Amino acid sequence: MRKTFFTPGPAQMYPGLQDHVQQAFEDYIPSISHRSKQFEHIHRHTVEALRAVMGFPLDFQVFFHSSATEIWERLLQNCVFLESFHFVNGAFSERFFDIACQLNLGPYKQEVSWGEGFNFLNEEVPATVEMLNFTHNETSTGVMTPVESVYSFKDSHPDAIITLDTVSSAPYVQVDWGKVDAVYFSVQKCFGLPAGLGVLILSSRAIQRSNIIADSGTSTGSYHSFQAQEAKALKHQTPETPNVLGIYLLGKVCEDLAEGGIGRLRWDTNGKAALMYDFFEKHDRFEPFVQDRSVRSRTVLVMDVAEGSHGLLSYLGEKGLILGDGYGKMKGQQIRIANFPAISMEQVEELLAAIQAFDKG
């Protein structure tokens, strides 16, 4: 049966991806040495294609990790002696905070209820915090934090490293690179790739911070310390044998995304999101979980479902339309719909028609 994955990660594969995989095998990409000129060329191409899509300046570097989860650990090891600050409004921002605890750091958090945005009061965040961590798009709740409120911390906390989790919003999110130090995502969300690759786009300032920590004698990790990663990245290599195929495929998908135009991608995303929110707001069965429209995600839509979501998810699943269930404690009460670039307007219309048929059935 043909299936369409509206799940927010792993998600629908990017159109044409299988052709890229086949080409990779024909060109022996999985067999080439990660110390060869050919790999350096792939690395360079992927970084440049990603730059074309995300628009980061030349003094930002790209470090490849195995997951966004790994990136949380590496950011904490490399940029924090003691105090990180976490804005927590869902399961994933909470997990970043938890990792700081597990590493025996002394993290702060400001927490709001699931589905709500923050009332950012910069003056309430201690001036001593070394790293400020924002989640642009909470995949568990569908809250999208306006980037302007993140950027305001650049002035109020000029010494802090500012990180932005764009796991389920890059490359839709438009980043002001003068206001942040670390932006990261994993490829199985909006980039429509197989899981197993996390991408960290990092300012030279964040690397300098890591160097200060390393110079003090505190460990910044080993093979994935920013020192070890930078030394190799400057040669278009990685410290370890990386997910070569994943890096190659990310370059191909970024090429496709850049060709389609990033403005067009944002326009399409907004259009599909508007259609879906409009549909669900008019239906008695559904209510958007995020009440405040100004923080409603365009890339991960979360709806409360009267009478629960399991019947609907099963019905749609039988038609090959795979949606996300509510996350964690919201399981069975919500649906989560990924509005990623791999999903077309036609597929959205097919989904909404199927939901209408379920309502009538």
Next chain:
Amino acid sequence: MRKTFFTPGPAQMYPGLQDHVQQAFEDYIPSISHRSKQFEHIHRHTVEALRAVMGFPLDFQVFFHSSATEIWERLLQNCVFLESFHFVNGAFSERFFDIACQLNLGPYKQEVSWGEGFNFLNEEVPATVEMLNFTHNETSTGVMTPVESVYSFKDSHPDAIITLDTVSSAPYVQVDWGKVDAVYFSVQKCFGLPAGLGVLILSSRAIQRSNIIADSGTSTGSYHSFQAQEAKALKHQTPETPNVLGIYLLGKVCEDLAEGGIGRLRWDTNGKAALMYDFFEKHDRFEPFVQDRSVRSRTVLVMDVAEGSHGLLSYLGEKGLILGDGYGKMKGQQIRIANFPAISMEQVEELLAAIQAFDKG
């Protein structure tokens, strides 16, 4: 041009792998949730297929990492308060030692020259060491350490965790699971898979050691601490979104390997190795780098090349036969040939014929 990769990792893809990849895409494996029953089934299947190949008992668990390099870091974080002991005879055993230094531990090493085996004197290893690290097959030098000398430390150092690097020798290596606590490899070597997955097979004793360290308040890492990994592995899941496609493909290749028979695999490996060593010993141009036959690797063959290796490597490369160069300081002076399961006797014969043609040319 058709190419055959005799490189010791990344290496020749396992025969039929591309069909498995295509099947995976047809079954939407890259899109499925890592919290679904379908993923749990894949995880369970891969662990069981790997057990069929490697023969580890039920009280050993399998933890999936992104590389063997990551596994070095995780073993040190989870099993060592201070003192690890490293037997160093090449670039990779040295790197494991380096990682212990980078983590601010106090590692010991016993070092021999590249190409030489150890003269194991158990009584010279302090009784206090917490972890003893052996490299079964040094990919950089082609030295294969007899497992019996590793096993002897189980009696002389009963409290130490014993780890065995089988990165370029599993599943050829025959492990006595009563004598070791951790055996690990990465899939881009003998398993003929795309890079991006490291596999750690771990005893319950090693997990208990990690629990002692965690209970003392020392950090054992975060999402990949053995506590976090065990909690998920018992449910056939992983803490983070893993390389789902890699785990799936490893299961398929293990199925194929088990079907062919592991005894047959060892027999074939020995046969191909014998043919190659015989050929190179008789040729004036070549000399096996490892003088002592009892420690010569059957899976990674390293030859000194009179007048240097670059001309030969270029000549063979033009014929689609890709060999490894000497590693690090031996670059240009040696060739390294992977004798992995994906390489057939016919391909070995083709290689040797091409080398003969070069000699005559």
